[in-house]
Amino acid sequence: MALLETKKLTKAFGGLAAVSEVDVSVNAGEILGLIGPNGAGKTTFFNLISGLYRPTQGEIHFKDKAVQGFHGYQMAQVGIARTFQNIRLLSNLSVLDNVLLGSFTRGKTGLWGAILKGRRVRNEEQRLRKESLEQLTLVGLQDYASHLAGALSYGQQRKLEIARALALFPEILLLDEPTAGMNAEEVEEIMALVRHLKSLNKTVIIIEHNMHLVMNLCERIVVFDHGLKIADAVPEKIQANPQVIEAYLGKGGKHD
Amino acid sequence: MDSLFNPYYLNIVVIVGIYVILSLGLNIITGFAGQVSLGHAAFYAIGAYGSAILALQGHLSFWLALPLAGALTWVAGILLGLPSLRVREDFLAIVTLGLGLIVQSLANNLKITGGSLGLGNIPQPMLFGKPMSQLSFTTMTWLFVALAVFVAQRALNSRVGRAWLAIREDELVADALGVNTTILKVLAFALGALYAGVAGSLYAHFTTFISADAFGFSESATVLSMIVLGGLGSIPGSILGAILLALAPEILRPLADYRMLIYGFLLVLMMRCRPQGLLGKSTVLRDKPRRWLKKGGLKRGLAGDKETH
Numbered sequence: 001m002a003l004l005e006t007k008k009l010t011k012a013f014g015g016l017a018a019v020s021e022v023d024v025s026v027n028a029g030e031i032l033g034l035i036g037p038n039g040a041g042k043t044t045f046f047n048l049i050s051g052l053y054r055p056t057q058g059e060i061h062f063k064d065k066a067v068q069g070f071h072g073y074q075m076a077q078v079g080i081a082r083t084f085q086n087i088r089l090l091s092n093l094s095v096l097d098n099v100l101l102g103s104f105t106r107g108k109t110g111l112w113g114a115i116l117k118g119r120r121v122r123n124e125e126q127r128l129r130k131e132s133l134e135q136l137t138l139v140g141l142q143d144y145a146s147h148l149a150g151a152l153s154y155g156q157q158r159k160l161e162i163a164r165a166l167a168l169f170p171e172i173l174l175l176d177e178p179t180a181g182m183n184a185e186e187v188e189e190i191m192a193l194v195r196h197l198k199s200l201n202k203t204v205i206i207i208e209h210n211m212h213l214v215m216n217l218c219e220r221i222v223v224f225d226h227g228l229k230i231a232d233a234v235p236e237k238i239q240a241n242p243q244v245i246e247a248y249l250g251k252g253g254k255h256d
Numbered sequence: 257m258d259s260l261f262n263p264y265y266l267n268i269v270v271i272v273g274i275y276v277i278l279s280l281g282l283n284i285i286t287g288f289a290g291q292v293s294l295g296h297a298a299f300y301a302i303g304a305y306g307s308a309i310l311a312l313q314g315h316l317s318f319w320l321a322l323p324l325a326g327a328l329t330w331v332a333g334i335l336l337g338l339p340s341l342r343v344r345e346d347f348l349a350i351v352t353l354g355l356g357l358i359v360q361s362l363a364n365n366l367k368i369t370g371g372s373l374g375l376g377n378i379p380q381p382m383l384f385g386k387p388m389s390q391l392s393f394t395t396m397t398w399l400f401v402a403l404a405v406f407v408a409q410r411a412l413n414s415r416v417g418r419a420w421l422a423i424r425e426d427e428l429v430a431d432a433l434g435v436n437t438t439i440l441k442v443l444a445f446a447l448g449a450l451y452a453g454v455a456g457s458l459y460a461h462f463t464t465f466i467s468a469d470a471f472g473f474s475e476s477a478t479v480l481s482m483i484v485l486g487g488l489g490s491i492p493g494s495i496l497g498a499i500l501l502a503l504a505p506e507i508l509r510p511l512a513d514y515r516m517l518i519y520g521f522l523l524v525l526m527m528r529c530r531p532q533g534l535l536g537k538s539t540v541l542r543d544k545p546r547r548w549l550k551k552g553g554l555k556r557g558l559a560g561d562k563e564t565h
Binding site: 084105121 | 416421
């Protein structure tokens with residue numbers, strides 16, 4: 001059974017369909033790659049399934065429940081967490097606070113509870129702090145908990161964003177170009193992290209331009225071009241798919 | 257020693273305390289949750305008039321009127337927050353500005369608020385069957401300040417406070433992390449309004465006379481200046497800002513006509529030299545080069561360059 005399924009999902013900005021009638025299904029425990037040239041609609045697709053955009057048409061089913069039209073926070077509550085293509089940390093807050101924010105949906109404390117701060121609230125706060133530190137440890141940032149998020153290096157910031165998304169304990173993790181701008185060593189670290197997530201049986205969708213990573217990590221790859229899904233297969237088949245090659249490299253020119 | 261407790265000084269200490277509560281409240285809305293409000297005096301007015309009307313017409317004692325005024329402004333905060341918080345930033349500033357004007361002109365024209373004559377003879381609080389002395393009123397006001405600080409601190413260092421900061425820093429990210437931004441913004445608005453309501457009730461029963469003039473735009477702007485001066489988002493900053501700006505007109509009193517000029521000039525100077533406020537946490541962006549220099553980043557970098565080239 002598919003964990004997440006989109007049916008004829010469409011998002012149009014004015015006359016331009018950034019995502020057009022896309023059917024994608026994601027199975028539980030799967031690492032799915034999402035590739036395509038710039039402007040293909042990959043991030044728009046993420047914005048749709050994370051609730052930041054409302055679909056123009058089409059359906060999104062999560063665990064057999066129709067969730068199209070949900071707000072971002074509702075998608076987060078049902079279990080879809082994401083990172084952003086251009087890092088969006090709360091750079092004036094500490095590293096730990098950033099991850100703690102990711103645990104927002106797992107807490108219950110309201111305003112009055114926070115002011116009275118009874119035993120239940122204190123226990124919850126302690127539990128969330130402990131679990132947030134675990135997420136930081138997972139990405140190797142446990143020693144930076146009290147640093148300002150904005151003071152971290154670029155690669156660390158990307159990892160922190162992943163830790164923050166993991167703090168939601170999501171059913172599906174959406175990674176939007178997690179290795180963009182990273183050096184080879186850092187890419188390897190991210191790959192190891194995704195493999196680790198795979199071993200924990202997490203479901204991950206990755207938008208990535210690094211083909212080495214995509215071909216090695218993903219069990220299945222979906223290819224977008226001009227808002228349309230043009231391929232959906234295992235990595236070996238994608239590599240040999242003429243339509244995909246054309247989308248990336250253009251039509252072969254005729255030599256005289 | 258007697259002179260320290262003279263009525264003029266105590267009067268100022270009470271008014272300063274009331275401004276501290278007002279600033280702490282606005283700091284929750286603007287400093288924590290990042291929602292600029294130019295109409296904070298509206299809630300101050302609702303609290304003051306609410307409390308005064310409950311005492312005058314409902315014949316309630318101050319001790320009942322104050323919490324009821326707080327509850328009233330809490331509800332008013334929710335009701336006014338829901339529509340106004342649908343818009344953001346500059347637009348929100350204009351909407352709250354409008355709200356402030358609406359409330360002030362209602363106070364100026366409604367029968368129940370005494371119209372432009374205002375409400376007089378508001379009963380002073382009774383303590384053990386006697387009207388409260390000025391000294392005990394002063395003490396009570398600052399006990400409310402202490403409570404306000406405590407509540408703001410607790411609220412900030414919690415799941416709710418973190419969500420407010422997230423909304424302030426990046427609303428889209430807050431949304432993606434599962435924060436219902438509308439509810440949390442309204443919550444900040446309501447709590448800030450509650451503070452203003454308590455401040456308003458204290459003010460009404462302290463001066464025993466209120467009129468719409470005291471709740472105009474300049475009042476909202478003053479409170480906003482206080483938290484900006486002290487440092488947006490900082491609780492000690494809000495207190496310091498309120499104390500400084502509430503005292504400034506008194507301290508500058510000998511300068512007579514020049515005092516507003518100097519007051520304004522100090523604000524401009526402040527924003528030029530320390531935009532994050534007196535006690536505000538500086539933003540990373542501003543501090544990055546400085547911290548980098550402190551670590552010797554630049555020197556080391558240059559030295560390294562020399563060695564390699």
